[in-house]
Amino acid sequence: MSSKPSKRAATCYDVARRAGVSQSSVSRSFRPGCVISPKMRDRVLSAAAELGYHPNALAQSLTTRRSNLVAILISTVTNRTYPEMLSALTDRLSQHGMRALLFTSESNLVPADALEQIWRFKVDGAIAIARLSDEQVLQFNDHGVPLVLYNRISDIGTVGSVCCDSVRGEGLLVDGLLAAGHRRFGVIAGLEHSHVGDERLRATLDRLDAAGLPAIAVKRGGYDYASGREAFDALLAEAGQLDAVVCANDLMAIGAIDAAREQGLNVPGDLSVVGFDGVGPAEWASYRLSTIRQPVERMVNSAVTMLLDRVEDPDQPAERRLFMGEFIRGASARL
């Protein structure tokens, strides 16, 4: 069972010889939905087991032109901020017989050499949870690699995308705050050129404008705890007293809450803070964040299905799916 002489791995020819059949029969025995007699398959399978044979997926890819590989592009900050994503995604992909080739980028932008590797590995498709330039998106088109964007969109090329509705999400939050009597609003936005950042900011500002209560001050952060704190302090310095702070994501909201408390403010007594995402820590008793929870499972399913559809039929039109987040009342805002 163990300690093989460490020779080269068995090939389908070895198995064929051992089983006394043709090499194609070996191939067929391992391919689902292939015409083959049970007897033959048994013979092959037991010979294969004896030799410890496993079909070479790389060689298969070469002939079938299907690598069963999907590139996942994710920025470090996103993975740290939102770890539930990756697992769900990988899990889902493997349920569809696809493997995840992971590319992380320290910076928010995807480096060119990651793309080069993607072309080289002939992935069947890609899912991006990181910032792609227009030119990069176009490259996916040129290379014939179906691409699905997660929580971001693109007007360039034929890209699918799956997003959580920022407009309606922020709408729920802001309306709730307005209805509860908040008047002086501050905003902690995300990074510039970040889809989610821009959209959530705009949605918030628009809603406030529509209510005749424009935001008193806006600061930007980098989606992490520390930048939430800094942004909050800057906000307070600029605006003085505030009733509510609308944050582009949960981690910054948490940072803002901690910063507020250090200033002696009671949340939500003196100040309401709302976030966005519904990540794990948002539920912790110290924060009980009022936020919008993204339907991760459903969004991931959708992204994977959409991608695989386009792998099967590359001519499918681009599609954008928008998911409504769940309003979590929490306890960080007077609602």
Next chain:
Amino acid sequence: MSSKPSKRAATCYDVARRAGVSQSSVSRSFRPGCVISPKMRDRVLSAAAELGYHPNALAQSLTTRRSNLVAILISTVTNRTYPEMLSALTDRLSQHGMRALLFTSESNLVPADALEQIWRFKVDGAIAIARLSDEQVLQFNDHGVPLVLYNRISDIGTVGSVCCDSVRGEGLLVDGLLAAGHRRFGVIAGLEHSHVGDERLRATLDRLDAAGLPAIAVKRGGYDYASGREAFDALLAEAGQLDAVVCANDLMAIGAIDAAREQGLNVPGDLSVVGFDGVGPAEWASYRLSTIRQPVERMVNSAVTMLLDRVEDPDQPAERRLFMGEFIRGASARL
């Protein structure tokens, strides 16, 4: 530049024809450290650029017997608990020209079909941050796939491992607590059969025994926030008053702190809580956890280097590297 007729991707033959050279010259032009005249290379490279040619990594793997693929096995809970790991790992691997093939497992154990895929894709090596049975570890040996374990060890087969020293880490924490006068200790341990869980628990209990102050009560949790809370409540119910609670990881410590506060206890005034890992939230102002921070960067570097060494020379002896964590005083314990 864009909108190719979506024909088949260019091969090295296409490039050769276009450049009017032999196909081997194309191959050589793309392989570093190959004897070739600059003139030839230029010709080839520009023909390649015109055709949008990218060497097929899968075909390369077939002939070179090197896939440049490294399997990463990680459990969902670990990724959520400790997201800094994966990014660092993938990053490091790519710096060495390796790609990460990601496998996540919902359960703590690695499913058999993940291993099957690993064999099929002929990965050059694997890094496991998930629980592997002895038998599974042996399989890596049999298949000639170098394996490095992260924060876990195995006596089976020739496996390398990189760990953060639990014994010394817990030693620092417990000694600190003892020196500060804590006498009644509770412990929130990790899962059974989890290397880190077992080791940290034993280290803690041994240290307490040695001091003549055995733990009053021990509960187990699942490394997440919720189980930390539950374990804390159970602990209190069983032990009554405690001076200190030693938790197997940060997330459970955070859960314990929140639970304690809900019971009206002041942390660290009435009760000290310590964790282990030094993950992001541990630093948050609401917790300021006293903990041991794992040197993630160094550990990851080490794991990658160790793995690649064994890829180059499979006969290298197994090696275990133990890293000392950094003692973070924090403010969740009277120290």
Next chain:
DNA sequence: CTGTTAGCGCTTTCAC
């Protein structure tokens, strides 16, 4: 249902 024959896109000898 099974075997035969060509490739898939590349690297690797080995001549030249």
Next chain:
DNA sequence: GTGAAAGCGCTAACAG
């Protein structure tokens, strides 16, 4: 320094 030929492990027609 360059080219020709063989082969990596497999699938995909096509006969039979």
